[in-house]
Amino acid sequence: MRFSPLVEQLMEAFRVLPGVGPKTAQRMAMHLLERERPGGQRLAAVIQQAIEEVGYCQRCRTLTEAEICALCESARRNDALLCVVESPADQLAIEEAGGFKGRYFVLHGHLSPLDGIGPESIGLDLLEARVAEGLVEEVVLATNPTIEGEATAHYIASQLSEYGVKLSRLAYGVPMGGELEYVDGGTLSRAFNGRLPFTSE
């Protein structure tokens, strides 16, 4: 015996979510059907609406149902600073860290020629047009510190070189609050090579 076909379909459909295996999918299906039908109905409606209406901001490509996102609309941000990130989640992480008051540009991925993801797939034509406007003075390349992220940053750097903007990247080093023992070798040697004068502030 299994559950009825429709209940099985529901369990199967939950598997599309990240980190959801068969047991969790079953728990989710049972929870919705046994205890949370109103919440489930709302979840279905919101998923449907979000998938239909949420697209990319025409200016920075972050996820939004508006044409231009709230951050691009804001008058309080510094137009001279543009931070390039791979995903809206990275953008949020930087915002929550606080301190950066410029604008963003979201790639939704990184260059990956083998998967057919070229410059236009990650919006680099739009990014170049943005820099060509002339307001941006510095582009912070905050792609992920991975092979693909670094390669993408290098590509963008050479693409933008003719516009005379300052290019920067996030500092590499050991994470705050971590233990050296558990930091990987690549990070450690980068942190060593980039060591700074010690100051007791």
Add this chain to the structure above:
Amino acid sequence: MRFSPLVEQLMEAFRVLPGVGPKTAQRMAMHLLERERPGGQRLAAVIQQAIEEVGYCQRCRTLTEAEICALCESARRNDALLCVVESPADQLAIEEAGGFKGRYFVLHGHLSPLDGIGPESIGLDLLEARVAEGLVEEVVLATNPTIEGEATAHYIASQLSEYGVKLSRLAYGVPMGGELEYVDGGTLSRAFNGRLPFTSE
């Protein structure tokens, strides 16, 4: 900054699922919007359809979109044995352990007078009518080995006492304070084979 209102609503809606906190909800929303829109659309449609169409089997009260579930329809099960469980997940766990070839009755919970859950809320009128039909010779009270599950079993035992059916419960061997759904198959099988006469000690 947060995400756009609709993306925030999507994240909030995922919180209805069991074990989903803010960080997981964000990961799910991003995953659907960035990489899995077709899967998300299917998930929304299946949730919607399941919530509308899945109800209780008219005979055993398990979850099904049919009037009578496949197990109740089956001619291969023993009508003389009826196993009473708290949830469809418990029923599935027993089926997957193998060995039991009777029928089921699903309570969808246990008696809980303080929450207004009385005998009719858990279908005990239907259960009594089923036993009154006269085919059932033994009722296995497989409620959870918790205070509430035991209390419910005692209530059912006294309710059915006048019909002269044999009453049994799962052998201890299932861990006290646990939930049937998460007990491994071997333990469940043993508990089934070692089931004992129900007594109101």
